[in-house]
Amino acid sequence: MESKKKVVIACGGTGGHLFPGVAVAQEMKRRGHTVRLLISEKKVDAQASAKYGDLEFDTVPAIAKPATLSLKMLPFLWKLLKTTAKCKGLLRKFEADAVIGMGGFTSLPPVMAGKKLGAKTFVHDSNALPGKANRLTAKWCDKVLLGVEEARPYFPESAIEITGTPVREELYSLPAREAAAEKLGLDPTLKTVLVMGGSQGAKQLNSLVVQASKAMPDIQFIHITGNFDHDRVKAEMGEHCPNHKLIAFCDDMPSIYAVTDLAIMRSGASSLSEISYLGLASILVPYPYAAGDHQTKNAEVFAAANAAVLRQESDLDAGMLVADVTHIFAKSENLEKMSAASAALGVKDAATRVCTVIESL
Numbered sequence: 001m002e003s004k005k006k007v008v009i010a011c012g013g014t015g016g017h018l019f020p021g022v023a024v025a026q027e028m029k030r031r032g033h034t035v036r037l038l039i040s041e042k043k044v045d046a047q048a049s050a051k052y053g054d055l056e057f058d059t060v061p062a063i064a065k066p067a068t069l070s071l072k073m074l075p076f077l078w079k080l081l082k083t084t085a086k087c088k089g090l091l092r093k094f095e096a097d098a099v100i101g102m103g104g105f106t107s108l109p110p111v112m113a114g115k116k117l118g119a120k121t122f123v124h125d126s127n128a129l130p131g132k133a134n135r136l137t138a139k140w141c142d143k144v145l146l147g148v149e150e151a152r153p154y155f156p157e158s159a160i161e162i163t164g165t166p167v168r169e170e171l172y173s174l175p176a177r178e179a180a181a182e183k184l185g186l187d188p189t190l191k192t193v194l195v196m197g198g199s200q201g202a203k204q205l206n207s208l209v210v211q212a213s214k215a216m217p218d219i220q221f222i223h224i225t226g227n228f229d230h231d232r233v234k235a236e237m238g239e240h241c242p243n244h245k246l247i248a249f250c251d252d253m254p255s256i257y258a259v260t261d262l263a264i265m266r267s268g269a270s271s272l273s274e275i276s277y278l279g280l281a282s283i284l285v286p287y288p289y290a291a292g293d294h295q296t297k298n299a300e301v302f303a304a305a306n307a308a309v310l311r312q313e314s315d316l317d318a319g320m321l322v323a324d325v326t327h328i329f330a331k332s333e334n335l336e337k338m339s340a341a342s343a344a345l346g347v348k349d350a351a352t353r354v355c356t357v358i359e360s361l
């Protein structure tokens with residue numbers, strides 16, 4: 001019989017790391033393993049993990065490496081060592097057999113601690129252009145699990161497993177559109193556009209969508225602004241916008257996706273794994289300041305497959321957004337083709353694939 005393992009999943013820092021970590025935890029638990037998630041002390045992690053009361057979380061300090069070699073490296077290295085020592089304590093107490101880091105420098109100390117204690121170590125990277133922390137960690141960990149083929153050239157071939165990026169189990173089956181629309185205060189019969197800015201800010205995109213929606217009164221918009229930008233967008237929208245609903249942060253993505261016909265969003269890897277899992281069409285506007293412009297690389301995968309329209313924020317105006325949305329909705333076959341292309345990029349069994357690799361070592 002398969003031996004049961006104790007697995008630590010390091011997934012702090014942003015929703016893009018946390019939610020795939022939750023997805024892995026849910027599947028490992030379902031298979032009878034014991035799991036513990038390490039997240040950061042940031043508010044965003046506390047907010048995003050709050051609804052997963054059946055999972056066990058510990059916090060470790062968030063670590064960010066300075067962009068350039070400077071004196072700032074000294075406090076970074078000190079924090080790295082201190083946090084690794086703290087992680088060693090947590091891992092010893094938990095008697096971890098395996099540690100998987102879901103990306104970002106916040107994942108580095110737990111995986112380093114796991115390596116020092118002789119646990120099996122893994123990193124998962126969901127992006128087409130992998131992050132620096134994962135490229136560093138991959139040099140000495142047992143397996144590198146990738147969300148997309150495009151990341152393959154950045155890692156040692158012998159360590160690679162292509163798994164896709166897991167989505168949380170509540171997305172496996174969505175509520176009915178009518179029920180979800182009622183819950184969200186929307187009209188289920190109207191074409192519905194989801195706007196999702198991502199964790200790092202989408203001020204300009206948020207403003208452009210507000211202008212664009214005013215020109216498309218027959219289409220309804222459900223717009224996640226991010227906590228930081230909600231009041232500004234609300235003020236900008238003004239009083240009478242019956243077709244445009246704002247949410248600061250949503251802890252019920254299944255309902256949101258159940259009513260979505262088209263998404264206008266950043267191209268963070270986790271959001272992309274979700275829309276492809278669900279076969280949703282999109283207009284992608286990469287976050288312009290993402291490290292190495294990796295969101296453009298993510299979006300290019302979707303645009304090349306005709307699953308999405310790719311627009312750079314610097315070139316975009318409200319008129320272009322109106323034209324894109326109008327064109328996509330003009331014929332049902334436009335949306336159907338994009339949706340089918342999106343679904344073809346989705347990896348339905350990503351959680352199973354990740355867990356099978358962890359179990360195999």
Ligand SMILES: CC(=O)N[C@H]1[C@@H](OP(=O)(O)OP(=O)(O)OC[C@H]2O[C@@H](n3ccc(=O)[nH]c3=O)[C@H](O)[C@@H]2O)O[C@H](CO)[C@@H](O)[C@@H]1O
Pocket residue numbers: 014015016017019103126127196198199200224248249250251253266267268269270271272274287290291294295298
């Ligand atoms: C700016 C930046 O560098 N962001 C990076 C960050 O993702 P970042 O956290 O910005 O964004 P992602 O799109 O990857 O993930 C967002 C996640 O949050 C969820 N969500 C979002 C809004 C909300 O109200 N409720 C909610 O649950 C989404 O469903 C999704 O699961 O890590 C990703 C994975 O390495 C990268 O691809 C992104 O480029």
